[in-house]
Amino acid sequence: MLKTKILQTLLILAVITACGRNNNSGSSQQAMPTDEKVFVVQEVLQTTKYTYLKVSENQSERWVAVSKLEAMPGDRYYYDKGLPMKDFHSKELNRDFETVDFINNISKTPLGQKAVTNTPIMQAPHGHSGKVVVPKNSDVSIQKSEGELTxxxxxxxxxxxxxxxxxxxxxxxxxxxxxxxxxxxxxxxxxxxxxxxxxxxxxxxxxxxxxxxxxxxxxxxxxxxxxxxxxxxxxxxxxxxxxx
Incomplete structure (x- = not known):
């Protein structure tokens, strides 16, 4: 009789322990981000206050810009949202980019686990312009009626x-x-x-x-x-x- 009770007790403890492990495992899985964005740095261009990174992600390459950051080729960064800028010209670099993604927050660890290592940049770098500079087309000459706005x-x-x-x-x-x-x-x-x-x-x-x-x-x-x-x-x- 005593042996039976001991076996029952051990069985109950085993079930409780297993449930506890399953719950902990579930908590860990919930804590892990499911939609993390991550890229690997291929090239680094520094300006006075900002850093331009050529990165690879999902087997494609692109340029991103972040606040001044000491980065090296091979570094791996997690990031959140960014703002794509087409036909972007950097005056300081004297370089045109077909597209640059301005990234708000990046970190070498998943953003959900640690404070970000980079401050947000909600505007383009000082001395830069997201606006496209369009030259004057000398061939354009529109005939307008009197009173039409020019x-x-x-x-x-x-x-x-x-x-x-x-x-x-x-x-x-x-x-x-x-x-x-x-x-x-x-x-x-x-x-x-x-x-x-x-x-x-x-x-x-x-x-x-x-x-x-x-x-x-x-x-x-x-x-x-x-x-x-x-x-x-x-x-x-x-x-x-x-x-x-």
Whole structure:
């Protein structure tokens, strides 16, 4: 009888121990991130305050930018969200990048286990610009009717049109698609004021390049979208209009 009770007790203890192990194992699995992003550094370019890293991830290579960081080729970093910047020009490096991802937080250990080792950069480096610099197209010359608004008029007196709906016609010289959920359209009409001749519009539509097109949208001043996208003058939520 005593032996039976001892065996029963040992069996109960074994079950409790096994359950405890299973629970601990489950807790460990829950603590481990399931969607960690990680890259390996291939090349490092340093500037005064920022570090550009050529990295490999999922068998592909790309460039990212972070706050100043002592990194070496072969270093492995975990990271969270980033902001992709297309046609990015670094003045300090005097280099153009087709795309650079500006990373907020990175760490050599999973971010869920340790404080990040890099401070956030919600804007592009000082002296850099996320904006695309578009040269003046000397071939653009738009015939406009009397009273039609010109790009020169907008840049000469932007306060006059601030926070108002404007209609503007010009040649689409460049379109940057799907940046921060918008398409960025560069419009020129052959006019300008104080070397300002390229008007930027945001839109959900994608007009053909080199097409003469009219747009209607809201003109806003001093808009800062972050990551170097600052515009003294911009037409937002523009819609294409039918040209008769």
């Amino acid at each position: 790009i020169a008029q907008i840049f000469a007196d932007p306060q006059r049109y601030a926070n108002k709906q404007v209609e503007i016609k010009g040649t689409v010289v460049k379109v940057n698609k799907s940046i921060m959920g918008k398409n960025w359209i560069h419009l020129q009409d052959g006019t300008g004021h104080n070397d300002k001749f390229d008007l930027t519009l945001t839109s959900n539509q994608v007009p053909p390049i080199n097409q003469v097109q009219s747009f209607k949208g809201t003109l806003n001043l001093n808009k800062d979208f972050g990551a170097g996208y600052f515009y003294e003058v911009i037409v937002e939520d523009a819609e294409m209009m039918i040209n008769y």
